[in-house]
Amino acid sequence: MDISRREWLKLVGQATAIATSGSLLSRAAAAQTNARILILGAGAAGAALANRLSEQLVGGSITLLDPRPEHWYQPGFTLIAAGLKPASYSISQTAQWLPRSATLLSEAAAEIDPDSQTVTTIQGRKIAYDILIVATGLRLDYESIEGMSLDLIGTRGIGSVYAGPALAEKTWQLLDQFTQTGGHALFSRPDTEMKCAGAPLKYAFITEDYATRRGTRDRITIDYCANNNSLFGVPIVSEKVRMLFAERGIDTHYNHIMTAIDADRQIATFQTPQGAVEKSFDFINVIPPMVAHDVVRQSPLPWQTGPWAAQGWVDVDPATLRHKRYPNVFAVGDVAGVPKGKTAASVKWQVPVVVDHIIADLSGRESVEQYNGYTSCPLITKIGRAMLIEFDYKNNLTPSFPGIIAPLEELWISWLMKEVALKATYNAMLRGRA
Amino acid sequence: MKELSIGMLLAIFEEIFGAGLFWAMVICALVVIGLFVLLIIRDKGLIAGRFLWSEITAPIGALAAILFVQIMTDSGFKDLGGPIDLILLIAIGCGGALVAPMFTYLLLGLRDSRR
Structure with a gap:
């Protein structure tokens, strides 16, 4: 077949037009704006929001405030504390995840004034905004446990998976030693809302599994202390965990809330309906109460009544994540005052909803996107197996692969997802691609 | 999801x-x-002798693929917990069993071409 140069150029031109038409169309669908968008926090939610917004907006500005230059992949903390990954597994630089068009200020917010639509940083910089997204995450309130402080982690059998990559690694060193020598292990969860409510359970399972593998199980006793009368917020999952704990010889205690720790005597104190109860430990995974950061708690944004007022979670509509009193304010991720949703999986679902509402606001239309409370927990039950538990606001199980991956079955495939696919999906989410 | x-x-x-x-x-x-x-x-068409030799590598490829996945994911055969796990294991094995003979056949073909 002979093609003349002119015909060849024509074909190339047509192919190029077809190839670029998609991007031209998406560019046409982008919202033209002069809006100043301010995102407090450049973690999982902040980075994903910045990427998706910058993709869909023409003009305007996106500014992020976050004092910590490091980004922490928090779902990796359990794997670090299980000795399967080094601390570096969860550490990257925040700036590498953000779009070039966004501005990252390494400053902490000191004051949020939604009436004047300004945020003041600790350095005194005043930033005006048209749209504010609160994605600050939460604060681990170790100080509210009497006798507890961060510097105790890694000493005297005191571990804490949540405290950060380095301290998760120190927790593994303790667990490693403990499962060789034996003794009494103590696990609990706080009486506040918390991120990844499956993590305390996972670590109890992992401890039991290591002791079994090492042949020291008969030298180890394990207590799990639940803050209320269930082991997990979703009743059907709670029952499954209760059965597994019984099968693995993990003793369960309900309505136990940890209030104090005596590091020297290795004793933790719990508030129970029967009064204070002391429990000794050779190894403990301390999970502190979790509250919103002070800058949020001291602003007009949190719930005004009820238990969430004291913890400072932002008072947003659970379906749209839009603030109930300040319509140009949204909250995403851990800080949002919604029944579920303090996981990276929740963020993945929340971000597109909030972005669509913002784009709709700027385009003069109304968004119908809603968040149904979806969250996901690959609940590790031993090294090599997990239950892929997904649920929504109504405590319905919402399996992604119904009939294929059973949510309440301990499966290898769920483990593979946790170890291989989860971080990749998380990173793709940060870039706004998942 | x-x-x-x-x-x-x-x-x-x-x-x-x-x-x-x-x-x-x-x-x-x-x-x-x-x-x-x-x-x-x-x-x-397929050359019978070459194809026979490459077929021998199928079980090796299957086992190698399965072990590779297990080593990379801190897991083992004892972690298979349900039917889907077995199906996945077989699928991984089939992948290895398909790739290894194809690659071997190609190498043998290239070797024969040089002769």
């Missing part, structure tokens, strides 16, 4: 391997398949 599009899957694979390595692997796979097809066209 709300949606699982091709674009999202590609993004996830790019994150697992790194974009450069992932697309290099895709290109390598396409080149191997292309060369394999070309070889069959050139020889006007």
Whole structure:
């Protein structure tokens, strides 16, 4: 077949037009704006929001405030504390995840004034905004446990998976030693809302599994202390965990809330309906109460009544994540005052909803996107197996692969997802691609 | 998971391997398949002797693929917990059992071409 140069150029031109038409169309669908968008926090939610917004907006500005230059992949903390990954597994630089068009200020917010639509940083910089997204995450309130402080982690059998990559690694060193020598292990969860409510359970399972593998199980006793009368917020999952704990010889205690720790005597104190109860430990995974950061708690944004007022979670509509009193304010991720949703999986679902509402606001239309409370927990039950538990606001199980991956079955495939696919999906989410 | 599009899957694979390595692997796979097809066209069919030798590598490829996944994921045969796990294990094995003979057949074909 002979093609003349002119015909060849024509074909190339047509192919190029077809190839670029998609991007031209998406560019046409982008919202033209002069809006100043301010995102407090450049973690999982902040980075994903910045990427998706910058993709869909023409003009305007996106500014992020976050004092910590490091980004922490928090779902990796359990794997670090299980000795399967080094601390570096969860550490990257925040700036590498953000779009070039966004501005990252390494400053902490000191004051949020939604009436004047300004945020003041600790350095005194005043930033005006048209749209504010609160994605600050939460604060681990170790100080509210009497006798507890961060510097105790890694000493005297005191571990804490949540405290950060380095301290998760120190927790593994303790667990490693403990499962060789034996003794009494103590696990609990706080009486506040918390991120990844499956993590305390996972670590109890992992401890039991290591002791079994090492042949020291008969030298180890394990207590799990639940803050209320269930082991997990979703009743059907709670029952499954209760059965597994019984099968693995993990003793369960309900309505136990940890209030104090005596590091020297290795004793933790719990508030129970029967009064204070002391429990000794050779190894403990301390999970502190979790509250919103002070800058949020001291602003007009949190719930005004009820238990969430004291913890400072932002008072947003659970379906749209839009603030109930300040319509140009949204909250995403851990800080949002919604029944579920303090996981990276929740963020993945929340971000597109909030972005669509913002784009709709700027385009003069109304968004119908809603968040149904979806969250996901690959609940590790031993090294090599997990239950892929997904649920929504109504405590319905919402399996992604119904009939294929059973949510309440301990499966290898769920483990593979946790170890291989989860971080990749998380990173793709940060870039706004998942 | 709300949606699982091709674009999202590609993004996830790019994150697992790194974009450069992932697309290099895709290109390598396409080149191997292309060369394999070309070889069959050139020889006007499969050469029985060469095919027999390459078939022998199928179980080795299957086992290698399964062990590779297990080593990379801190897991083992005892972790199989349900039917889907067995199906996945077989699928991984089938992948290895398909790739190894194809690759071997290609290498033998290239060797024969040089003679």
